[in-house]
Amino acid sequence: MSGPYNLKYIHLFVTESSPGTYIVSRNGRMADRVGRADRTLADELNREATEGKYRYFWFEYTPSAAAAYSLECTWYHRYHPTDNPEHPNGVLGGDAACQVKGCPTAVMAQARG
DSSP states (O other), X not given: OEEEEEGGGHHHHOOSOOOEEEEEESXXXXXXXXXXXXXXXXXXXXXXXXXXXXXXXXXXXXXXXXXXXXXXXXXXXXXXXXXXXXXXXXXXXXXXXXXXXXXXXXXXXXXXX
């Protein structure tokens, strides 16, 4: 994971057109929100920057949207971001469930499947 960086400078640090996962923060010390980009990480980060709620970000590129979702789940469970009201949703059209051990969302998905 790279960061924290100031959201004003996304263009300096996020240079690949790739899926990925990110954390945004108001103070640069804690995760306020965790998110992912299934296609282009820079687009999602620019959307976060436009909203103006956060000043800093961390990120990691991933090889696929499914990998971005998996990392998003890991960071969601690890950092308990205050601005994520619920567990991240899976990739549209995908069947991957959260792989974090003990995740109640994954348990419910397995019970339905």
